[in-house]
Amino acid sequence: MSLIPCKVLTTQKTDDRLVYMTVEKPEGFTYKPGQFVRCALPLVDNPQSDADFIGRPYSMASHPTDNELAFYIAKLPEGEVSPQMFDLKVGDTLYIDDTAWGMMSDMRLAKGETLLMMGSGTGIASYLSFMKDNLWSRFDRVVVVHSVRKNADHALTERFEALAESHKNAFDFVSITTREANVSKMNGFNRRLPELIESGEFEKTLNVELTPEKARVILCGNPDFVQAVKTVLKERGFTAPRRGQLGTLVSETY
Numbered sequence: 001m002s003l004i005p006c007k008v009l010t011t012q013k014t015d016d017r018l019v020y021m022t023v024e025k026p027e028g029f030t031y032k033p034g035q036f037v038r039c040a041l042p043l044v045d046n047p048q049s050d051a052d053f054i055g056r057p058y059s060m061a062s063h064p065t066d067n068e069l070a071f072y073i074a075k076l077p078e079g080e081v082s083p084q085m086f087d088l089k090v091g092d093t094l095y096i097d098d099t100a101w102g103m104m105s106d107m108r109l110a111k112g113e114t115l116l117m118m119g120s121g122t123g124i125a126s127y128l129s130f131m132k133d134n135l136w137s138r139f140d141r142v143v144v145v146h147s148v149r150k151n152a153d154h155a156l157t158e159r160f161e162a163l164a165e166s167h168k169n170a171f172d173f174v175s176i177t178t179r180e181a182n183v184s185k186m187n188g189f190n191r192r193l194p195e196l197i198e199s200g201e202f203e204k205t206l207n208v209e210l211t212p213e214k215a216r217v218i219l220c221g222n223p224d225f226v227q228a229v230k231t232v233l234k235e236r237g238f239t240a241p242r243r244g245q246l247g248t249l250v251s252e253t254y
């Protein structure tokens with residue numbers, strides 16, 4: 001069986017649908033920022049094989065050097081797995097696959113001035129992992145863009161700000177709230193990201209040049225969000241890495 005039992009160490013629920021949790025890291029488990037792993041729960045009392053589990057992929061919000069694994073999970077009320085993940089308590093067992101997957105890495109991007117990590121919903125989980133990876137040794141400036149429906153969904157903002165504490169002058173957090181008035185004090189928008197980019201409002205407010213000459217982009221989250229932003233960026237000349245060649249844009253869809 002490739003699934004390894006791991007004890008849940010902490011759970012932090014910010015409301016009735018979002019949880020940030022840490023679990024034991026299996027011995028020898030390795031991964032890179034941006035990767036995900038299959039998390040699984042047993043379907044029967046004494047699971048004997050992988051067939052006795054139901055699982056889904058979740059991105060690591062932790063850094064490979066951290067002692068524990070962290071996940072940021074949204075409960076989909078009609079979902080099979082996420083409500084059970086949401087209900088896990090400290091001391092419960094979560095099963096983790098022995099192998100991490102995923103190609104969403106800043107190392108596949110050519111060197112550039114500004115790195116923009118854009119995500120929707122829980123799609124920004126991996127960006128916490130990237131933030132602990134000393135991005136400022138490769139990029140002059142780092143911008144995290146988080147698009148959510150409601151202000152309450154901006155539950156990770158303070159974690160990002162804490163990780164950028166020693167790079168305050170070279171970091172911006174952009175909050176987009178699309179289904180109610182945005183209450184953030186800095187860099188807060190109320191419209192979808194593709195519109196903000198196309199209108200020029202995004203670049204003007206952030207004082208950033210969103211071109212493949214200057215910027216590098218990581219995109220993650222809702223497939224519609226990722227596709228819509230990708231379309232706008234591709235029109236501007238951004239390209240994915242191909243055949244061993246570095247790119248200007250990498251992405252992962254949920």
Ligand SMILES: Cc1cc2nc3c(=O)[nH]c(=O)nc-3n(C[C@H](O)[C@H](O)[C@H](O)COP(=O)(O)OP(=O)(O)OC[C@H]3O[C@@H](n4cnc5c(N)ncnc54)[C@H](O)[C@@H]3O)c2cc1C
Binds near residue numbers: 075079081083123
């Ligand atoms: C590479 C990868 C990494 C992921 N990382 C994370 C993560 O870090 N945090 C996280 O919360 N989720 C993440 N997901 C999504 C996660 O794997 C599950 O799909 C999600 O938790 C729903 O599972 P479920 O069993 O509860 O719902 P299901 O029973 O599989 O689906 C219920 C319904 O919801 C729809 N649905 C599935 N996923 C979503 C979604 N994300 N948004 C809206 N509708 C959806 C399905 O189409 C279906 O109609 C990731 C997915 C991928 C592919």
Ligand SMILES: NC(=O)c1ccc[n+]([C@@H]2O[C@H](COP(=O)([O-])OP(=O)(O)OC[C@H]3O[C@@H](n4cnc5c(N)ncnc54)[C@H](OP(=O)(O)O)[C@@H]3O)[C@@H](O)[C@H]2O)c1
Binds near residue numbers: 148149222
């Ligand atoms: N967030 C909640 O309060 C809430 C509550 C109950 C259930 N849920 C369920 O949880 C699931 C995931 O929720 P989520 O909050 O992560 O929502 P989501 O639907 O993935 O939306 C997250 C962000 O992505 C934006 N977006 C979606 N499609 C886009 C596109 N094509 N172009 C540009 N931006 C786009 C959304 O804008 P728009 O708002 O304009 O779509 C929103 O700002 C949803 O399917 C929903 O069923 C969510």
